Amino acid sequence: MSRPENARRLTPRGAATRARIVAAAAELMYVKGVNATTLDDVRAASNTSKSQLYNHFQDKAELVRAVVAARTAQVLDRERGHLQRLKSLRGLVRWRDALVRHNALRSGAYGCxxxxxxxxxxxxxxxxxxxxxxxFAEWEGLLAAGLRRMRDGGVLRPDADPERLATGLMAALQGGYLLAETAQDVRPMEIALDMALDHVRSFRTA
Structure with missing residues (x-):
């Protein structure tokens, strides 16, 4: 059973230890995978004792859920920065470019x-x-809201469906991540996103 009430009563030192454990686990699980990452791996990477680890997380499942919460908050915060004011095709291209650049830092390895x-x-x-x-629903919703602003602002034709276009962009993005991870080359991700963007452009008014 998770213990969110305990997290609220953590001392500053305890909160720092918990954050260090989650950060170490998040990086290990991203690089090695969730199933391949052991609690001993996390203890070593975070420089914590077994008692410290179990003081914050009763088992691996609880730690995994904390990592999921931390990662989703991190990704969504980044995406809000890119998409909350999206209202142009140029802005959509900037979003694409930022994702590709970030993934290229590791030659496409590890995926989303x-x-x-x-x-x-x-x-x-x-x-x-x-x-x-x-x-994922919130991420897609940010895209749909931006596409809706583009349609309402006359950038896209009235028959453009923001929800369908957003789903297509997300599918291209996630598929691109997977292909780039397998090839360890960001190019498949670029191609997938560019084809999805071309479909969005097919609805532009001019």
Whole structure:
């Protein structure tokens, strides 16, 4: 059973220890995978004792859920920065470019931080799956809202469907992440996003 009430009563030192554990676990689970990461790996990477780790997380499942919450907050905060004011095709291209540049730093390896966890956890942990599903829905909703502003502002034709276009962009993005991860080359991600953007452009008014 998770203990959010305890997290609220943490001392500053305890909060720092908990954050260090979650940060170390998040990086390990991103690089190695959730299932391949052990609690001993996390203890070593975070420089914490077994008693410190179990003081904050009673088992690996609880730690995984904390990592999911931290990663989704991180990704959504980044995406809000890019998409909350989206209202032009140029802005959509800037969003694409930022994602590609970020993924290129590791030559496409490891994929999307949320997508990688979703592929492992969807059939294992319903609570984590629900958190990830809600995060993808919010991410897609940010895209749809931007596309709606573009349609309402006359950038896209009235027959453009923001929700369908947003789903297509998200599918291209996640598929691109997967192909880039497999090839360890960001180019497939670029191609997938560019084709999705070309479809959005097919609805522009001029």
């Amino acid at each position: 931080a949320l997508g990688s966890m979703a592929s492992e956890l969807a059939d294992q942990d319903d609570q984590a799956r629900a958190t990830l599903a809600a995060s």
